[in-house]
Amino acid sequence: MGISRDSTHKRRATGGKKKSWRKKRKYELGRQGAMTKLSSNKTVRRIRVRGGNSKFRALRLDTGNFSWGSEAVTRKSRILDVVYNASNNELVRTQTLVKNAIIQVDAAPFRTWYSQHYGVEIGKKKKVVKKDTEETEAAEETKKSKHVEAKIAKRQQGQKLDSHLEDQFASGRLLACISSRPGQCGRSDGYVHAEDLLLDYSSHETQSYISCGIIFYPSVNEDV
Amino acid sequence: MAEQTEKSFLKQPKVFLSSKASARGKAPGKAGTRFWKNVGLGFKTPREAIEGTYIDKKCPFTGDVSIRGRILTGTVNCTKMTRTITIRRDYLHFVRKYQRYEKRHSNLAAHVSPAFRVKEGDKVIVGQCRPLSKTVRFNVLKVIPMGASDGGNKKVFTAV
Numbered sequence: 141m142g143i144s145r146d147s148t149h150k151r152r153a154t155g156g157k158k159k160s161w162r163k164k165r166k167y168e169l170g171r172q173g174a175m176t177k178l179s180s181n182k183t184v185r186r187i188r189v190r191g192g193n194s195k196f197r198a199l200r201l202d203t204g205n206f207s208w209g210s211e212a213v214t215r216k217s218r219i220l221d222v223v224y225n226a227s228n229n230e231l232v233r234t235q236t237l238v239k240n241a242i243i244q245v246d247a248a249p250f251r252t253w254y255s256q257h258y259g260v261e262i263g264k265k266k267k268v269v270k271k272d273t274e275e276t277e278a279a280e281e282t283k284k285s286k287h288v289e290a291k292i293a294k295r296q297q298g299q300k301l302d303s304h305l306e307d308q309f310a311s312g313r314l315l316a317c318i319s320s321r322p323g324q325c326g327r328s329d330g331y332v333h334a335e336d337l338l339l340d341y342s343s344h345e346t347q348s349y350i351s352c353g354i355i356f357y358p359s360v361n362e363d364v
Numbered sequence: 365m366a367e368q369t370e371k372s373f374l375k376q377p378k379v380f381l382s383s384k385a386s387a388r389g390k391a392p393g394k395a396g397t398r399f400w401k402n403v404g405l406g407f408k409t410p411r412e413a414i415e416g417t418y419i420d421k422k423c424p425f426t427g428d429v430s431i432r433g434r435i436l437t438g439t440v441n442c443t444k445m446t447r448t449i450t451i452r453r454d455y456l457h458f459v460r461k462y463q464r465y466e467k468r469h470s471n472l473a474a475h476v477s478p479a480f481r482v483k484e485g486d487k488v489i490v491g492q493c494r495p496l497s498k499t500v501r502f503n504v505l506k507v508i509p510m511g512a513s514d515g516g517n518k519k520v521f522t523a524v
Contacts, residue, residue, distance in 0.1 A: 153473075153499045226373075317373075 143170035174323030176201055178219055178235040184326040196326025201237055204328040206245050206316050211257075215249035219328065220313055237328045239321045244313040245332065251309055259292040262301060262309045374419040376426065403431045405491070407505045413479035420447065422496050423477035424503045431503060433492030438472060440486045448475050448500055449482055451490060474502040485510040 146168040151157055167190065179200040187195045207214040224242040225231040231238060255261050301309075308314050318330040378399045400414050403424045413425035421427040438451035451472045456465040474490045475497075476482050486509050490502040 147498075150498070 143172070144168045145170045174199060175231075175234070176237040176322040176328065178202060178222060178237055195324050197324075198237075198322040198326040198328065201322060201328050204245070204318070204320075204330060206314075206330050206332055208250055208332045211254075213250065213253050213257075215253060217249045218246040220244045220246060223315070237318060237322050239318055241318050242333070243316055243318060243330070245316040247309050247312050247314045250314065250332070257292075258295050262306060376419060377421075377428070398426065400426045403491070403505065405431065405435065405505075407431075407489075407491075410479045413477065416479060418478040420477055422447070422475045422503070423479065424491070424493065424505060425477060425479060427477075429493040429496065429503060431491035431493055431505065435489060435491045435505070436472070436502070437487060437489045440482055440484050440488055441471060443476075443482055443484060445473075447478065448473055448497075449488070449504070450474075451488055451502075472502060473497075473499040474504050475500050476504040480504055480507050482507055483510065 144164045146164065148158060148160055148162070171187070174197045176198045177200050180202045182201055182203075183199040184201075185197045185199060187197050189195050201219070203216055203218050205214055205216050219237070221244040222232050222235045222237065222241055223244055225236075225238065226240065227238075230236075231241065237243070251262060305314075315333040316330050317333055318328050320327050320329040322328045376399045379397055398414065398417075400409060402409055409425045413423065416426075418426075422429055424431050436453065438453040440449050441452040442450040451474055452469055453472060454467065454469045457468045458465055472490070474488070475493075482488065482504070486507055488504055488508070489506040491505045492501060493503045495501050496503070
């Protein structure tokens with residue numbers, strides 16, 4: 141392919157040039173990167189690699205399995221938008237999915253889980269809740285058994301939702317980080333950015349060119 | 365957040381920052397807990413590593429490297445690189461024809477954790493780890509400052 145991962149082309153530590161003394165070997169090969177794009181026609185190719193094993197090169201993806209760590213829930217949800225990439229702004233512009241890219245993920249699966257687990261609807265505005273609560277409560281009480289109600293009541297003790305997360309749920313989009321390598325395993329899985337420190341930081345530094353306004357450091361100067 | 369100096373969010377991979385049960389911990393004064401480990405071989409992990417807030421994945425105490433293989437010692441030659449130093453190891457080579465010794469030296473690049481303060485001329489003990497960069501295969505485990513002994517000139521030959 142032309143891409144090789146050898147070190148024989150590099151200079152020595154002293155700065156001296158190394159003369160090449162052999163051809164490129166197959167075990168040093170590298171392949172073109174899979175610039176996995178965010179798209180709804182999911183395309184994953186299987187590649188035969190050294191030893192006969194396979195890698196799954198994802199070319200286009202739009203869903204992933206995302207974990208909400210503090211609640212220990214993992215749900216498959218749609219990826220909506222690539223928001224920030226620490227290495228390259230180009231990857232944000234072209235909506236490329238790579239490991240450690242910050243993305244926006246559909247909040248619906250987590251919201252339904254939360255309401256089932258804790259009996260609380262997150263992300264709904266308070267006015268609406270007041271109107272609907274009487275109706276929905278009546279409806280729900282008839283549906284749930286005492287056992288379920290008892291479980292929900294017990295879980296209420298530990299229930300606490302960070303305000304940043306609530307805002308995100310309200311808009312229907314959660315910030316998440318990809319922690320798998322889509323070009324290697326064919327999946328873009330990750331974790332919901334529920335880390336308090338991180339969220340504090342990101343909402344603090346809100347001057348950025350990205351529309352969702354999340355950036356970690358103020359010193360990002362490069363243009364789009 | 366003084367330790368967040370890079371464009372991606374720096375964190376210790378084994379520490380889960382938003383765990384609800386993070387109230388307990390080593391009480392560094394904030395909500396986060398810190399991952400640190402004992403590198404073994406009798407080396408004490410510095411207090412700065414346990415109590416500090418820096419994130420360094422190549423630190424032997426708070427990062428993802430293990431120390432195995434050789435343990436060497438040398439004097440610090442150059443500290444101009446970020447988080448790495450060059451160590452000079454002097455030794456004597458015997459020339460059989462003349463039945464005498466000659467001085468030789470070799471340089472070593474070693475990664476130095478932010479837990480240590482290293483100056484040129486300090487003596488340093490380094491342990492072998494996996495390759496951390498093109499030339500760095502060692503990690504500083506212990507610093508013996510120059511003022512500890514009679515504080516010699518850097519050029520003075522010290523056979524290690």
